[in-house]
Amino acid sequence: MEKLYWSKRNYLFKSEKYGWLLYAGLSNSFFKLSDELKKAIDDYKQGKELNIPQDVLAKFQKTGVLSKYTDEEFDRLYLLKWTKMQAQNDYMNLTIAPTMNCNFRCSYCFEKNFRNTKMMDLSLTQNIIDFANKRKVKRLNVAWYGGEPLLGLDFIKHFNHETYEAGFDVSQSIVTNGYLLTEEVVKYFDFIWLKNIQITLDGNKETHNRRRPHVDNPDSFGRIMDNLEMLYTYCNFNGYWPNVNIRVNIDKTNEDDYPKIKNMLYKKYGTFFNVYYAFIHDSNSCVDKSEVIINTENEKDYKEKLDKKYCIDDETFYPTQFGNCFCGAQILNNYVIDAEGLMYKCWEDIGIKEKAIYNLNERQFNNVLREADFIIKTQAIFDENCKNCFMFISCQGGCPKHSLENKKKCHVFKNNVQIFLERHYEKSLHKDFIY
Ligand code: SF4
Numbered sequence: 001m002e003k004l005y006w007s008k009r010n011y012l013f014k015s016e017k018y019g020w021l022l023y024a025g026l027s028n029s030f031f032k033l034s035d036e037l038k039k040a041i042d043d044y045k046q047g048k049e050l051n052i053p054q055d056v057l058a059k060f061q062k063t064g065v066l067s068k069y070t071d072e073e074f075d076r077l078y079l080l081k082w083t084k085m086q087a088q089n090d091y092m093n094l095t096i097a098p099t100m101n102c103n104f105r106c107s108y109c110f111e112k113n114f115r116n117t118k119m120m121d122l123s124l125t126q127n128i129i130d131f132a133n134k135r136k137v138k139r140l141n142v143a144w145y146g147g148e149p150l151l152g153l154d155f156i157k158h159f160n161h162e163t164y165e166a167g168f169d170v171s172q173s174i175v176t177n178g179y180l181l182t183e184e185v186v187k188y189f190d191f192i193w194l195k196n197i198q199i200t201l202d203g204n205k206e207t208h209n210r211r212r213p214h215v216d217n218p219d220s221f222g223r224i225m226d227n228l229e230m231l232y233t234y235c236n237f238n239g240y241w242p243n244v245n246i247r248v249n250i251d252k253t254n255e256d257d258y259p260k261i262k263n264m265l266y267k268k269y270g271t272f273f274n275v276y277y278a279f280i281h282d283s284n285s286c287v288d289k290s291e292v293i294i295n296t297e298n299e300k301d302y303k304e305k306l307d308k309k310y311c312i313d314d315e316t317f318y319p320t321q322f323g324n325c326f327c328g329a330q331i332l333n334n335y336v337i338d339a340e341g342l343m344y345k346c347w348e349d350i351g352i353k354e355k356a357i358y359n360l361n362e363r364q365f366n367n368v369l370r371e372a373d374f375i376i377k378t379q380a381i382f383d384e385n386c387k388n389c390f391m392f393i394s395c396q397g398g399c400p401k402h403s404l405e406n407k408k409k410c411h412v413f414k415n416n417v418q419i420f421l422e423r424h425y426e427k428s429l430h431k432d433f434i435y
């Protein structure tokens with residue numbers, strides 16, 4: 001039999017409660033091993049024959065627990081995959097803010113300092129088309145962003161018309177606060193087959209209105225609730241099925257609102273809305289929120305609380321696997337455009353002129369080194385810690401901006417792996433991965 005190698009992405013430990021638990025990081029797989037199987041693996045590592053059942057061997061090979069490739073060869077294959085991904089240049093991902101203006105005044109908004117009433121000039125559409133043509137792409141994945149993008153609906157409509165006329169295949173999504181989501185807007189979304197809608201709600205009425213106040217309506221929550229009802233009804237009657245994600249931004253002051261809003265929407269609309277939480281972190285806040293931030297160190301406790309206190313049973317103690325990078329900022333044909341026609345790599349750079357890499361008005365790159373940094377410097381396989389980390393394939397080194405700023409944060413799973421694997425095992429006892 002050919003030689004097989006135990007992957008450095010495996011994490012194996014003996015749980016006091018459940019025995020041997022194995023996380024196979026190459027494929028994000030999980031196994032519970034018997035003592036005999038553990039011993040057979042130890043024997044093999046010490047040079048004896050591999051003596052494990054054929055079906056187990058097949059699963060171990062399929063999931064990369066054991067492989068004909070060495071760790072060093074896998075690292076090379078990873079880089080090959082990365083290179084192929086960068087060479088796949090028949091599409092372009094564009095996050096476009098038709099305005100940086102917003103009808104909300106959220107306390108934690110990181111764009112506060114760049115807010116102005118300017119709308120994107122319609123003529124910039126042609127510059128975007130020319131930019132895409134130069135790269136020879138015919139497919140555009142556009143995420144409408146802001147400010148509040150629905151304040152710039154005229155630009156969105158113009159852009160759709162012009163790119164259609166120019167022969168582009170355009171796939172779209174939007175990040176909105178949901179306040180201007182009228183039936184007319186939803187009809188338009190249906191018309192352009194907009195696939196993903198992300199709306200932010202920060203909790204129940206009192207919490208949301210306090211944290212995300214509208215400029216003049218004290219009850220933005222009520223208006224958004226009405227809009228969600230309309231969206232749900234429209235979709236049900238018209239066969240339009242976008243993914244609607246409700247993001248709840250939380251810190252220590254509203255962490256108990258997330259389960260409440262999630263349960264409330266579930267009771268009314270079943271699984272139509274996908275409700276999830278996101279931590280507010282210090283770099284996306286204009287004010288010092290270090291006192292109230294929930295960070296990866298206490299994310300574990302938050303997950304436990306959701307599970308035990310609120311019975312949120314879709315709370316996962318298991319990592320999800322990204323593609324070949326953590327974020328689009330690391331991909332060549334991936335840009336963020338602000339209302340003035342400046343292009344950036346990262347969503348959080350938007351509005352910070354010195355971080356812009358290309359100027360659509362002047363049709364020229366002015367900070368190509370920042371682009372190089374995002375694509376090359378953030379490659380985590382060259383970081384010694386990440387390179388040898390069992391979490392690497394799932395984590396990919398985390399947010400590239402954090403990495404450039406030397407603020408890299410490890411995945412919550414990494415530092416809690418034993419507790420999380422035990423919890424995952426408890427929640428999955430019916431599954432057939434036990435040997
Ligand atoms: S680089 Fe980080 S902050 Fe910027 S868009 Fe990507 S994940 Fe978000």
Ligand code: SF4
Pocket residue numbers: 380385386387389390391392395396397398408409410411414
């Ligand atoms: S950032 Fe941390 S968890 Fe992620 S791959 Fe690197 S060392 Fe592992």
